[in-house]
Amino acid sequence: MDTDLIFQVLAIVSEIPHGKVASYKQIAILIGRPQNARLVGKILSYASMYGDYPCHRVVNSAGRLVPGWFEQRDLLLEEGVIFKDNGNVDLKRCKWHIME
Template sequence: MRKLTDELAYQVLSVVEEIPAGKVASYGQIAALIGREKNARLVGKILSRAEYYGEYPCHRVVNHAGRLAPGFAAQKSLLLAEGVPFKDAVHVDMKRARWDC
């Protein structure tokens, strides 16, 4: 894994900024969109520090199975407010809510 730079952070966050309200993307999906298919964890690390770069809709990013981010208490309520469908208490319905970018 290469060093986390501001340039890389802004690459990730610029993709996150494009996710429309009511849709979600996975960490791996974002990694692939910036040409780093094997760096889903790096995307997660960047999102955990996104507050240092400005305001981004990081709540719209979940894991490949639709699971919410652990420790992000407000994520579910933010997604529900946008009309994102859930399969159960902690999983977004990826078939219906995945961002088709």
């Protein structure tokens, strides 16, 4: 994988504010690759090899968490992220709007 691309993704993830979330698609758009949300997810699965990044703040476009990463919900709850009854993040209230 291209190291420059990896660090572009990780730089954006590091900007997601405490208590907010971004989607894989949102990050893909920000790096100029709107069709590569899955690539963003793949890069984030290796993020720990490159440092400490708040990858727990990235969810899918419906607000679903990473399957099998049970700590993600706890980390987001500690930051005050709000969840809907179906277990998804309430994106209306917690999505990172870059122009804020």
